[in-house]
Amino acid sequence: MAKKKASGGKKAASKVSYHYKPDNLTLEQWQIALRRQAAEKETFGIREMNAKEYPGYYIVNNPVSQNVYRVVYRGAFSAWNYCSCMDFKTSQLGTCKHIEAVKLWLEKHHKRVCTDIPAYTSVYLSYRRGRKIRLRIGTDNAEEFRKLAAPYFTPEGVMRPEALDYITDFFRDAIRLNDTFRWYDDAMDFILEQRDKRKREQFLSESNADILIDSLLKVRLFPYQKEGVRFAYRAGKSIIADEMGLGKTIQAIGTAELMRKQGIVSTALILCPTSLKYQWKKEIERFTDTQAVVVEGNHLKRKELYKAEPFYKIASYNSVANDIAILHELQTDFLIMDEVQRLKNWNTKIAKAARHIKAEYAVVLSGTPLENKLEELYSVVQFVDQYCLGPYYKFIADTVIKSDTGKVMGYKGLNAVGEKLHDILIRRRKKDVALQLPQRMDKVLFVPMTEQQQAMHDELQSNVAQLVYKWNRQRFLSEKDRKRLLLSLSQMRMVCDSTYILDQKNRNDTKIDETMNILNQVFENGDEKVVIFSQWERMTRLVAAELDKLGVRYEYLHGGVPSEKRKNLMENFTELPESRVFISTDAGSTGLNLQVASILINLDLPWNPAVLEQRIARIYRIGQQRNIQIINLVAPSSIEERMLSTLNFKTSLFEGILDNGEDSIFLDDSKLDKMMESISAIVTEPEDKEKGEGREVVHIEDKEEPAETFAPAEASDEDTEPSEDTEAARLIRQGVSFFSGLVQTLRSPEGIRSLADSLIEEDKETGKATLRIPVPDKESVIGFLSLAGKLLSGFEEKK
Incomplete structure (x- = not known):
């Protein structure tokens, strides 16, 4: 029917x-x-x-x-x-x-x-x-x-x-x-x-264009970087796909500055992975005289920050995806999209959201050779010019060779694709510009900690701050205090890498992901080899586990490897093309010759600069032909960053002590005094934190940033009111300082124990405990007791 x-x-x-x-x-x-x-x-x-x-x-x-x-x-x-x-x-x-x-x-x-x-x-x-x-x-x-x-x-x-x-x-x-x-x-x-476009081309043909480009930034651009700026400026919307390490960031900033100084644009929006937001901010403020604001916080706060006065606004892809879901679109004069290859699929939520950003000009940065993945290339080009490669169905038909089952077998018509991209995509390899590059390039890559890492770091910092406070008051630290000081400082550095180093049951970190992003770019770009160093064996173990997942051959050296096997590891790394990575701890760094590598990644920085140079010497010798790149991963708003900015690696104070765990330096109180002054600088937050710039904390979806947090710091005369230096003003300052220190101390069991140790004296013969409170003089105590009596009397009368 x-x-x-x-x-x-x-x-x-x-x-x-x-x-x-x-x-x-x-x-x-x-x-x-x-x-x-x-x-x-x-x-x-x-x-x-x-x-x-x-x-x-x-x-x-x-x-x-x-x-x-x-x-x-x-x-x-x-x-x-x-x-x-x-x-x-x-x-x-x-x-x-x-x-x-x-x-x-x-x-x-x-x-x-x-x-x-x-x-x-x-x-x-x-x-x-x-x-x-x-x-x-x-x-x-x-x-x-x-x-x-x-x-x-x-x-x-x-x-x-x-x-x-x-x-x-x-x-x-x-x-x-x-x-x-x-x-x-x-x-x-x-x-x-x-x-x-014609006007921009006319400007570049004028003689004063070169003069302006030369003076754009605080640093001098290499010739190929100037070419990149000129290319992006001429195109209006472009892709800079230079090989990793050639300075795509500085070329994008240079292009934005050229357009800003030409009066073409008045605002710029930078989209990047969450972990790179503050890296961009530091680079902008290092290379230019312009301010940058990071768009973070809850949705309403982010909405206001998009309209903020600074020329540069920096936002993560996740934040923008969430904001566009509510705002439907964002507008900016100049758009920079960093690490666009991480977006992968053109149809992801983030990629779809990025298409709702309206921008007159754009620079898209990619660190991988896009010509190896035509489908991915098409997706990236769509951000710049949706007409360049023609309709997708025709592009695939003209370039992709498929089997009867639909499997991609190869590509064709690549020369025609290259001709279409000639005016919007520029890519240089290190070998193409090797003569312009210095033999050694050092880069500090700021990788924010997770919320869990930051919490552990702050608790350890509080312990160190209490010990510093005790030293400043008494000029004395017991042997137990000294050991606890060294342990807390070392653990602060460990946490900057991963919580796994301290607790194998819980792992929170971002440096491993960032390291793998770097390695993936290296693997896709060619045959370069990489050496990775960490002071902590457990950190190197995490990298090895990630490489195992990818099926990448590596050599692994640590203190537990017998000396007779080290030669084999070096030979494998040098002679086997498939051996791309050499992982090592500082315990195994001496005597290594790894000059076949061109990239060195320091997962953490040693206190002693001699140890750092020892690492670098494994792949770098003066006079060698190969250009090498040193990448130092540093956690911002941490002991690591303040090691760079505050201590600047004071070798005389820390050599052989914090790196090797020895405490013989404490036998000399004058050296301990200098060391405690430096440690005090480490555990005190920089001034800009007091101006409202909160710590960066990595969130998976970046939906809402945490409230700003502050480390303990004594109030200065400039920070308090009333302005007149009266007895009342001094009393207020002392009270604020006392309660700030007290609250900080009582936040942790270790702080409470430290306070008790400093206030309680125990008779070794009788075991009797006595409360001991240091006071300026007898008259101060009498005055304090008199004031307390009057306060209590007033309280009784009100009852």
């Missing part, structure tokens, strides 16, 4: 596959059929506009996405059909699912298709076979418009290239001829875009 019923009705149309082209259809026919199929599935709201004033105009509403599209339909395959959606503009099919939906609506309602030539004349942007400015002459004053248009348009109605600079003269005269003449926004935007 079912078969008869089906045969008696209308024959159902066969479903068109989204993955395979039917043999009976051309490539374009297949794509049009897919869009018609999509239109049949979806429920659109469609209404016709004023047929007299706007013949053939329709409004199409998508009730699911709430998007509204403007459609013009004047018959099948009409050159004047149009839709405001991006698929129509990029597919080169002359149709889209919205136009197909209008066709179905007209058929269903038996409405007449308007194929008449409109009375008015218009200038529009054609998207068929590439974007072109075209003229459509209406029935009113047709002959006069043809004469007027001759100097500006070809007989086929395409704008002449030489007319770009004076096409607005035609617009003026056309309106005078007939006030119904119209031009469309996308056509005008295209004209202005081409004019703007």
